[in-house]
Every structure is written in structure tokens, then in C-alpha cells.
Amino acid sequence: MLDLVQECDDIVVKMVHRPMSYASDRPQDFVVPTLSVRAFRLAISSIQLALSGYVDSVPNLDRTIFEIGIRLLDISTDPIAASLAYLIQGAHEEISTMEIELAYRRQHRIEAIN
Numbered sequence: 001m002l003d004l005v006q007e008c009d010d011i012v013v014k015m016v017h018r019p020m021s022y023a024s025d026r027p028q029d030f031v032v033p034t035l036s037v038r039a040f041r042l043a044i045s046s047i048q049l050a051l052s053g054y055v056d057s058v059p060n061l062d063r064t065i066f067e068i069g070i071r072l073l074d075i076s077t078d079p080i081a082a083s084l085a086y087l088i089q090g091a092h093e094e095i096s097t098m099e100i101e102l103a104y105r106r107q108h109r110i111e112a113i114n
Helices: 002-016 028-051 055-077 079-107
Strands: none
Touching: 002 028, 028 055, 028 079, 055 079
8 A cells, every 4th residue: 555655645746846836827737736635635634533543534535536536537528728717716715704804803802903
């Protein structure tokens, strides 16, 4: 199993060790490594949890890895549109979380510095 993990690690390192930016002409060159790193880290966590005896937690991680795989397949059909949609969705989720936090702070009269 460790040999497979090492091979996957080598692939992910090669993907990440190159210039990339979300604002380039090819946003997929930023999104694909980001998703790949996320999937790899989740897979390592799954392996460690399973070997530690917490096998019941692994299906949740595996489902997330599967969803990342589907997103990567989706990116292959229209790389620019799918990559930009992923980035916009991420920004939307961050803004939504911030709005909820601000509303809570306002409701409870807590300072909202920064």
C-alpha cells in the first residue's frame, strides 16, 4: 500500500511544482492541482483512519474523494468554464460564511473587526 501512496504522492508533487494562478488563461491549471491535492490528502486520511480501527469514518472521506473525481471529470469536458465555476462557487461559499458570521456578531453586539 505504501508503494501506491508514494506513486500518488510523486504525481501530486509534479502537478503542484509548476507556476500556476487562478487568474491565468488556463484556470484549470490551478483548479486541477488544488482538487488533486485535496483528494490525495483525504485518501491518506482514509488509509490512516482505517488502519487505526476507525473504519466507519472512511466512507464519508471516500464519498468526498468520489465527488472530487466527478468534478475533475466535469473539468475535462469544458476546462475553463468548469474551473471558473468551481472558483466562483468557492468564493460564494466564503462570502456566505462571512455574511452569517457578521449577522451573528451584529445580533449579539460583538465587534466585527477585519
